Amino acid sequence: EDQVTQSPEALRLQEGESSSLNCSYTVSGLRGLFWYRQDPGKGPEFLFTLYSAGEEKEKERLKATLTKKESFLHITAPKPEDSATYLCAVQALYTGGFKTIFGAGTRLFVKA
Amino acid sequence: NAGVTQTPKFQVLKTGQSMTLQCAQDMNHNSMYWYRQDPGMGLRLIYYSASEGTTDKGEVPNGYNVSRLNKREFSLRLESAAPSQTSVYFCASSRQGNTEAFFGQGTRLTVV
Numbered sequence: 001e002d003q004v005t006q007s008p009e010a011l012r013l014q015e016g017e018s019s020s021l022n023c024s025y026t027v028s029g030l031r032g033l034f035w036y037r038q039d040p041g042k043g044p045e046f047l048f049t050l051y052s053a054g055e056e057k058e059k060e061r062l063k064a065t066l067t068k069k070e071s072f073l074h075i076t077a078p079k080p081e082d083s084a085t086y087l088c089a090v091q092a093l094y095t096g097g098f099k100t101i102f103g104a105g106t107r108l109f110v111k112a
Numbered sequence: 113n114a115g116v117t118q119t120p121k122f123q124v125l126k127t128g129q130s131m132t133l134q135c136a137q138d139m140n141h142n143s144m145y146w147y148r149q150d151p152g153m154g155l156r157l158i159y160y161s162a163s164e165g166t167t168d169k170g171e172v173p174n175g176y177n178v179s180r181l182n183k184r185e186f187s188l189r190l191e192s193a194a195p196s197q198t199s200v201y202f203c204a205s206s207r208q209g210n211t212e213a214f215f216g217q218g219t220r221l222t223v224v
Contacts, residue, residue: 004154034212043116043202043215044155087155091210098210102147102154 002027004090006103013110016077021086021106024070029093033071035064036087038105044087047073078110114138118203118216125193125223133188133219135203143206144186145170145213146178148199155202161186162209193223 004025013019023033032051036044048057050066057064061082063074073086088103116137125131137144142163147155157170159178167178175197177189186205190197200220204213 031210036215041218043204043217044213046212046214049212089155100157100213102156104152104154 002090002092002099002101004088004101004103006086006088006106008106009104010107011109013075013078013108015079015110015112018074018076018078020075021073021108022070023073023088023090023103025088025090025101026069027090027092027101029098031091031093031098033066034089034091034100035071035073036089038085038087047086075108078108080110080112083108083110116203116205116214116216118201118219120219121217123219123221125190125221127194127223129193130189130191131193132190133201133203133221134185135187135216136185137203137205137214138184139205139207139214140183141205141207141214142183143209144180145204145206146176146186146188147202147204148172149202149218150199158188158201160209193221195223197221198223 007022035047038044048064053068061076065072085105085107087105091100119134145160146158156172161167161180164183179187200218203216206213
């Protein structure tokens with residue numbers, strides 16, 4: 001069964017304390033992996049798309065990487081404004097097309 | 113630069129009542145989606161429209177209907193609301209089905 005699991009469920013960091021969020025997946029025929037950021041009371045906001053193992057994308061303090069079984073979202077020297085829920089979504093081949101499966105998210109809290 | 117606009121933002125229904133959630137996008141995207149988000153779970157696809165004139169069921173379509181009114185608008189209807197449909201509903205759009213999605217602000221629906 002296709003599955004996307006994000007860990008940890010919640011992560012509390014001090015400002016400047018770097019860490020990583022994990023998204024592991026078991027799907028057949030990966031077409032792409034997406035990272036989104038979601039602030040409370042708002043819709044998810046697109047961050048990155050990764051298509052193949054070994055690919056990396058960066059944006060400010062965020063860096064996303066992809067292997068054949070998982071993706072990491074590395075946060076370097078986080079600031080309080082990085083506090084949000086980070087969602088991972090995997091797009092996989094499916095009979096008749098493809099489907100997108102979202103993980104439950106990691107809630108990140110960064111304390112000043 | 114409105115992006116994806118959903119109405120209403122909040123709604124309380126009594127069991128058995130019906131309502132329609134409205135969604136419009138101004139990015140000339142081909143694909144549109146309706147998701148629901150429940151605590152501890154990933155976003156789950158209710159219905160999607162790959163292009164104007166087509167609609168397909170997602171993972172959790174029971175109790176819902178959709179209409180792709182034109183390229184811009186995609187509505188979700190609850191014919192007879194049930195407490196299990198209490199959730200936050202997000203509309204999203206993408207240029208094509210395999211590209212990143214842009215989300216609306218969400219509709220928080222409570223069925224009592």
